[in-house]
Amino acid sequence: MATQRKRTKIEDIRRVELIAAAHRVFLEHGLQGMTSARICREAGMSPGILAYYFKGKDEVLFGMVRYNNRLLMEDVIARLRAARTAWARLEAIVEGNFPDSAFTRPIANAWLSVCAEAGVNPQYARLQRLFYQRLRSNLASVFDGMFDATRLRDASLVIAALIDGLWLRKAATDDVGRDEAITLVLSGIRSLLNNGEEQLLRRPADDRET
Amino acid sequence: MATQRKRTKIEDIRRVELIAAAHRVFLEHGLQGMTSARICREAGMSPGILAYYFKGKDEVLFGMVRYNNRLLMEDVIARLRAARTAWARLEAIVEGNFPDSAFTRPIANAWLSVCAEAGVNPQYARLQRLFYQRLRSNLASVFDGMFDATRLRDASLVIAALIDGLWLRKAATDDVGRDEAITLVLSGIRSLLNNGEEQLLRRPADDRET
DNA sequence: CAGAATCTTGTATAAGCGTACAAAAATCTT
DNA sequence: AAGATTTTTGTACGCTTATACAAGATTCTG
Incomplete structure (x- = not known):
């Protein structure tokens, strides 16, 4: 003992x-x-x-990815809990996807190489899918009752694409800062929402873009 | 001789x-x-x-990337030449970024692995930057005279992020088809434009999303 | 402080990689 | 057709990698 x-x-x-x-x-x-x-x-x-x-190198790697995902998700969940309006919850989700001082080129690159490997190694692909599902369910919790299923799907796709695309851009040229990235995603979302859901989501105009 | x-x-x-x-x-x-x-x-x-x-493996690789980029760009340029309205030119650019029957998981993955490598190998990074510059100058040719510099930059960033993000999604989960991806990007762009540039860009409502 | 269990080290092994190169085959020249 | 040149082959070398493992160092136990 x-x-x-x-x-x-x-x-x-x-x-x-x-x-x-x-x-x-x-x-x-x-x-x-x-x-x-x-x-x-x-x-x-x-x-x-x-x-x-x-057991091997892969075990270290999966442990690492799991560890980081958990940290990230705990952060998002904490922010979500503190958020009071639907828009604030959206902000929490988006900001949670650009962790403080982690939106750097090396990190973007590292994350990208995991994505690339996921195409070959099914284990990585599984992690990747889990990640997407979590983002999607977070978004679903914000849009719950506002969107029908297909519109929810579309919105999730576009928002996820925006976020991922900006990470990719970060890796490629490193010409976008964290705050700018968040602003871009949020204003992108605002455009999407203003185009048909004006009444559904409480107007975000009374919030700041930060 | x-x-x-x-x-x-x-x-x-x-x-x-x-x-x-x-x-x-x-x-x-x-x-x-x-x-x-x-x-x-x-x-x-x-x-x-x-x-x-x-001379080495890298030479083959760069030759390959160059070859494919050229094909892609020739396609976009041909479409741009045929387009008559600003919106049609936008469609050409977007569709050119989802080449016919090339929006597949293996291709998305392969492209992704090049992006990942670009973070380590400066040669790849150069190719990557060229690619972005071309997309941006194409978009600039559409928005010429409509947007000021910063707005052009923002729009280019968002559009590029949308496109890249959907490619990344393709690599990860393969749950988006080519037509759907194009539709998503175009409607995303439409949202962006409707939110302030109603008069600047000829209304796209009279076009089809195809 | 022995003796045992645990932890750590350094090296050895085997596989896979890019590349170089001598020799063989094919092709061209005259 | 004979000789010269170009093209192709197969192999071998050097390097890096993941992993296994015996031997040494450390820590715990009684």
């Missing part, structure tokens, strides 16, 4: 350290350059350590 | 064949899985042939 407790503790510590190191390497070198050796070196450990705590 | 002509001919043939084979491999296995050996096997030649006609 005592041994059990200690073993578990160290094991968890190392796993977290390795995942954190993997995350740093990931952001710096992309999915491609995230090698086992580099992860271990970044964590200040020897090359073989990774195989001791993880 | 005769030798010159013949040599050049064979050389060009092989280069084209290899680029075509590279393209097929690229679509099937992604940028990652596009190895020299596979390209040669796909072309029905021996592994060493690639080094004979190209």
Whole structure:
């Protein structure tokens, strides 16, 4: 029992350290350059350590993606809870997709390389789909009762596309800042809504675009 | 002279064949899985042939990307030339970004992997930037005299983001068809324009969304 | 402080990659 | 057709990678 407790503790510590190191390497070198050796070196450990705590490199990677998604989602959920109007909830969702000081070129690139890998590795594709479903259900919670199913779908598609497209742009040219990206998405959404749902959504004009 | 002509001919043939084979491999296995050996096997030649006609693998790759970009752009330019109204020109640009029967998951994925690589390889990044500049100058030609610089920039950003986002979505979940994607982008643009530029752009209501 | 369990290291292995290159085959020249 | 040139082949080299594993270091137990 005592041994059990200690073993578990160290094991968890190392796993977290390795995942954190993997995350740093990931952001710096992309999915491609995230090698086992580099992860271990970044964590200040020897090359073989990774195989001791993880079944393989993929396990580290999935752990990392899961970890980050959870952080992101917790943030969005917290913001959603604090929001009082429908528009504020929209803002929360959008801002949650551009996490504070995480809308940077390296991160955009890293995320992009995961998307690219998802096309080959079904495991990644599953994570990707989960991500989209969550965004869509968040949006559904805002538009609940305002839109019919097809209009909800269209709106979700367009909003998701806007967000993803701006991330992609960030990765490519890095000429859009976080605040500008959020403003663009929100004003895009406003345009969509003003074009037919004037009465459905409480007018966002009384809010600030921040 | 005769030798010159013949040599050049064979050389060009092989280069084209290899680029075509590279393209097929690229679509099937992604940028990652596009190895020299596979390209040669796909072309029905021996592994060493690639080094004979190209300086390295990258040269094949850049040739491939350039070739495809040129095809795409020629298509857009032809459509633009045929368009008579501003809205028709917009349609041409948007449709040109969803080439006929090329809006498929494998292609979306392949394109995505190039974007991801562009974050590491500056050569790719250059191609990427050229691509964006062309889209932007095309859009500028439509909005010429209607928008000021900042508004043009915003519109270009949003439209490009919409297009890219839908491609990314295609790669991830493959739940959007080509026609639907075009419709979504065009109606998104319409919303944007209706929200302040009613008089500037000839009303698109008299056009069909096709 | 032994002895055992746990943790860590460093290296070895095997696979896959791009590329170079000698030799073989094909083609052209005269 | 013989010799020269171009084209193609197959292989081999060097490098990088993930992973396995024996041996050493550390920590816990009694």
